Amino acid sequence: MSGSAITPWVVGNWKMNPMQADAKALLQDFKKLLQNNEIKEQDCYLGIAPTMLALGSVQSELASSVRPVYPVAQDVSRIAGTGAYTGEVSAELLKDQQIDFVLIGHSERREFFAETASILNEKVKNALNAGLTIIYCVGESLEQRENGQAEQVVLQQICDIATVVQAEQWKNIVVAYEPIWAIGTGKTASPEDAQAMHAKIRAGLTQITPLGASMAILYGGSVKPENAVELAACPDINGALVGGASLNAESFYKIAQAFANTK
Structure with a gap:
């Protein structure tokens, strides 16, 4: 399926940034551009996707946007429901706050916080059961790419979650490839x-689910206005998960515009 047949997604991952006043100014600038x-x-x-601390205030600020801009949680607990789990935020708590989207599997979570396939499966299962849409991140290291293992690693990361995703739930998953x-x-x-990697991912998805041909596959990894147009022109790249460039309203807007113009 060509990229033009799938509505693209452009999601800004703010990571552990910025301070509250800067976040408000950034959102106001972005809303003005829109x-x-x-x-x-x-x-x-x-x-x-702001920090968990800022999720509510960002949600409130985005409510006055001229068009929907969805707040996205950067993480979710492996524990479902509520209970005595200090510091955790469950999928059900996110849904109760009308947060409908969550990142799972980002390489920084895998590397710095030792999130294994088992842990990620628990998060995926809980998020889907709570009715969230997941942006599921996959990607290989430089060593894995140089050793010719990139495709194997990425496809395995997708296969890892196949055991907990029910057939009808694949429609609630967006894949983000981030080398x-x-x-x-x-x-x-x-x-x-x-x-080439996105085409491999799509081929892998279509072997797992009939919905694979219509699933959005985003690219992440130093996406900026200077390369967004070229990336957007690729048939199997259906948007971007944007890091640093999303902390600048104009840059983020231009990236979104590049992908919108492929429609």
């Missing part, structure tokens, strides 16, 4: 390399 030159929702879905060596480094996979 007000002056709207990106229609049917052309591109938009999301912003670990390109995250925050300024390096970007060439559009050709990125497209």
